[in-house]
């Protein structure tokens with residue numbers, strides 16, 4: 001089944017509320033979308049969020065990578081030889097994980113549709129539904145408490161709290177106020193997005209432990225490249241540490257696991273370059289019994305649905321942070337996994353299943 005066409009388009013969706021982390025503030029999702037068409041006429045869709053502060057990918061770089069490098073490299077290849085296509089996709093240029101991810105998921109969508117099966121059933125078929133957490137943006141503490149209570153009111157039982165934006169001093173107070181407001185039964189994950197030094201991380205996490213705040217995990221406390229710092233923090237505290245920005249590739253994951261620089265790994269398709277490499281991280285994690293989370297950037301249903309299929313396929317992905325669709329003001333596309341508050345339920349639609357149309361170029 002030859003790949004006959006690869007086209008790009010644009011997607012713009014308002015968010016329900018501005019999204020604020022230690023790295024950025026965003027109030028609209030502005031992504032590049034991809035359509036891959038096979039000789040059987042079936043279509044596969046992908047999405048690429050330009051998250052320059054994390055991946056380095058911009059709208060312009062994503063368009064250029066797909067149109068000038070990726071499409072010429074794989075057009076005309078037989079998609080049923082998935083390994084050959086994926087190897088070509090990954091070797092046609094270095095880095096550029098976001099455009100690679102968008103094309104990779106569109107290829108997987110088309111590949112599974114051609115076999116008439118939902119993608120997750122071809123990726124391991126581990127579960128048919130699961131729960132995601134929801135992000136609480138970093139803001140003045142009263143606003144974070146209000147947002148947390150609202151999320152709990154919407155049925156979310158796990159909150160991912162963003163901290164690390166304006167110095168470390170206020171962060172313990174933020175988390176304590178949220179814990180007091182939501183009570184003991186809501187799971188709290190803390191994401192510093194590289195906002196602390198190693199020494200600050202240890203001090204803050206130990207303070208949270210001493211206060212008995214019951215934090216499930218702390219995500220990427222230190223800068224991505226500070227692997228020694230990450231390992232130091234992991235060794236000094238009892239709270240599990242999750243590596244996010246520090247792990248893009250399977251090789252990154254192997255290094256982190258080899259020296260136990262973190263307890264868990266956050267897999268995001270936009271960092272791995274798609275499902276093909278994410279499956280390699282899952283395999284490595286399974287061998288070493290390292291629990292994984294599946295996360296997303298600011299993405300709509302199109303690409304979050306692909307991540308949901310990976311999560312539903314892979315047992316080792318025991319935690320989900322797939323709140324992109326929940327953060328959008330609406331869910332405009334039919335088909336694929338159903339995003340209902342905290343619950344994501346897989347559907348029987350073939351492929352990834354999300355149907356989408358726009359102006360294609």
Ligand code: MG
Nearest residue numbers: 191219220244
């Ligand atoms: Mg993170």
